[in-house]
Amino acid sequence: MKTYRATAHREDKWWVVQVEGVGATQGRSTAEAQRMAADLVSIMEEITPDDFTVSIDFDTPGPWGDDVKRAQEVTSSQLAK
Structure with missing residues (x-):
């Protein structure tokens, strides 16, 4: 299964998501993004x-940035099991 990498940053009320090699989109919450x-x-x-x-x-x-990154790492490692 292929994994696409993306980065997201805040712009006002939106998370702007750039998917490498594909394009950009946005969402108000991390789940929507x-x-x-x-x-x-x-x-x-x-x-x-x-x-x-x-x-x-x-x-x-x-x-909170470091806390969020640690939570993402823990979640990713648990999903990989």
Whole structure:
């Protein structure tokens, strides 16, 4: 299964997501940003969501940024089991 890499940063009320080699999209929440990134890949690459995953690195500035990154790492490692 192919994994698409993406980065996301805040712009006002939106998470702007750039999927490498595919394009950009946005969402108000991290969950919506994840869904929109998957929709973008599915449409642009003409593949079904069952054929790929999207891994987003959320750039979270400020004191919570490190906590968010640690939570993402823990979640990713648990999902890999």
